[in-house]
Amino acid sequence: MSIEVLNESGEVPSPVPEQELADLGRHVLEQLRVHPLAELTITLVDEPAMAALHERWMDLPGPTDVMSFPMDELRPGHDEDEPAEGVLGDVVLCPSVARAQAAAAGHAVGDELLLLTTHGILHLLGFDHAEPEDEREMFDLQRTLLLTFLAQRGRSTTAAPEAGRA
Template sequence: MSIEVLNESGEVPSPVGEQELHDLGRHVLDQLRVHPRTELAITLVDESAMEALHVQWMDLPGPTDVMSFPMDELRPGSDTETPEGVLGDVVLCPSVARKQAKDAGHSVEDEILLLTTHGILHLLGFDHAEPAEEREMFELQRTLLLTYLAQRGRTTTAAPNARSEH
């Protein structure tokens, strides 16, 4: 699996280390049986870059927390089929995540891990526009984040089914 993590946010060090984001991405993709030769990029950007993307792709003003840009429209694998390809890009804005974490009363790290999981699920075709879709996506998001953290001997202060602001 090729997972590239880039910190273009100007925040050094990043609120979440590159290895942590890589490991979370690998966990999510492994759990959803995504082909081992799939490519994923996770990029952290500043508010002005995120705002430009938000306006360009969603026609909405201001920066947002996370955006997903699917490439090959891959879906979770099954026992018989796991197509390979370029999953796409998850773009995160740590400064927006920091504000959301403060408002929610949990750590920035937990917020970014939650948003990363959320973004990867969007790349895999999950959505939350309809109530049934939202229940499915947020339960899966919760399970993936909690199992990842449990493997690392950690818990989260974030509500793993919290909504992204996008």
């Protein structure tokens, strides 16, 4: 599995170590049985760069927290089929927007970025939250993936960000 993490946000050090973001990405992709040769890029950007992406692709003003750009429309694997190989796509995060959200929610910015990364990867895999039933499915899965990742890292899951939003 190829996971590249790029910090173009200007925040050094990053609020989340690049290796932790890559490890989370690997965890999510393995849990969802995505082909082991799939490629994923996670990029952290500043507010002007995120605002430009948000306006160009969503026709909405200002920066947002996370955006996903799927490439080969890969989907989670199932027991009865072999997952397809290819480029999953890009998840773009804005740490400064995540910082404000984390402060409002009362948790660490690093935890917010882990939540947003999980959310972005699920969007790459075709999950959405436009309809109530889809929202429940996506956010339940998001919560499970994030909490199992944190538990494997030996981190408390009681202080984890509310994984039912993003």
